[in-house]
Structure formats: C-alpha cells, structure tokens
Amino acid sequence: MSPQRLYDDQGHAYFLTFSCYKRRRLLDEDAPKGIVVSVLASRLTVQEGKCLGFVVMPDHVHALVWFPAPGVLSELVKHWKRLSSFHIKINLQEKQKGYSSQATPDDPVWQRRFYSFNVRSEAMARAKLRYMHHNPVKAGLVERAEEWRFSSARYYLLGQSVGIEITQPQ
Numbered sequence: 001m002s003p004q005r006l007y008d009d010q011g012h013a014y015f016l017t018f019s020c021y022k023r024r025r026l027l028d029e030d031a032p033k034g035i036v037v038s039v040l041a042s043r044l045t046v047q048e049g050k051c052l053g054f055v056v057m058p059d060h061v062h063a064l065v066w067f068p069a070p071g072v073l074s075e076l077v078k079h080w081k082r083l084s085s086f087h088i089k090i091n092l093q094e095k096q097k098g099y100s101s102q103a104t105p106d107d108p109v110w111q112r113r114f115y116s117f118n119v120r121s122e123a124m125a126r127a128k129l130r131y132m133h134h135n136p137v138k139a140g141l142v143e144r145a146e147e148w149r150f151s152s153a154r155y156y157l158l159g160q161s162v163g164i165e166i167t168q169p170q
Helices: 030-046 073-095 122-138 153-158
Strands: 013-019 050-056 060-066 115-119
Touching: 013 073, 030 050, 030 060, 030 073, 050 122, 060 122, 115 122, 122 153
Parallel strands: none
Antiparallel strands: 013 060, 013 115, 050 060
16 A cells, blocks of 8 residues: 655644544543543644634544645654554543553554645645534534534634634634
C-alpha cells in the first residue's frame, strides 16, 4: 500500500477525521473527550493554526483547521494523536476499570491513519460544519446539536465558549 499523500500547501482549510482503534467507544466519558479538545487547543497554539470547528464523538473525531504555513497538517495530527493517546490511556486505566476488559494496555487509542479533505470555499466549510455539528444528533446522543458539549456547535449556535478559540469561515 502506498503512503497517504497529503497536499497541505494550498492555503486551504482541512476537514480531518480519525477514529478510535477498532472503532471502540473509548471517548464515551467526558474526561477523554475533554483531553482530545485540550490537546487540539494546545497544538493549534504551538503550530499557529486556527480551528473553524470540531466534534468529538464516542469513537471518532472531526475537525476543520487551517494553518498559515504549508506542511503542518501531518505534524498537527501526529502530535494530537500521540499526546491525547498518552493522557487518554492514563485516564482509562485509572478512572474506567471496565476499559481493561475491552482492550490491553498495549492497544492503541487511535487507528493509524487519518483522513483529510481540502476545503476550498466558505460554502464548503459551512457544509462540513453542518455535517460535524449534526453528528451527535444523527447518532442519537442529543436532540439538538448545541446540546453536545464536545463540539463547536455551541459556539456557532449559542455564542458560547467551547474550549478552543474558533475562527469563523471567511
């Protein structure tokens, strides 16, 4: 299999998706979801990126991000997954005793790959935001998108802080 080719030198925003290993629901509890959000916020600061939106689901993550410099996307995802994995494993082992019945400590938190999609227009960005924000509703986790705490929907629909500075599409 050839390596995944990423073209992040176009100045576009990127719609990212990555999943928990074997689509396990490792993010069912609030603490692991909070870790994912916190690590994203810190990595965006380090890499001077902007977040246009995100959602953390029980078994996967979506984010819409932009960087002023090319070639940063893979580094963001690598560090985001590595750091969040470390902290999530600690949380799962200490706080969620049932975790060890689902997986061994050697199991990864995340699937190896991630998927990215170049977002070339404001209209496309808004469509991806709607898709992301509707994920928890479609999954039956909440009735309205703004009820899901681990999403940028509350920022867009209610003007509330969501743990990450959000930049609206332009």
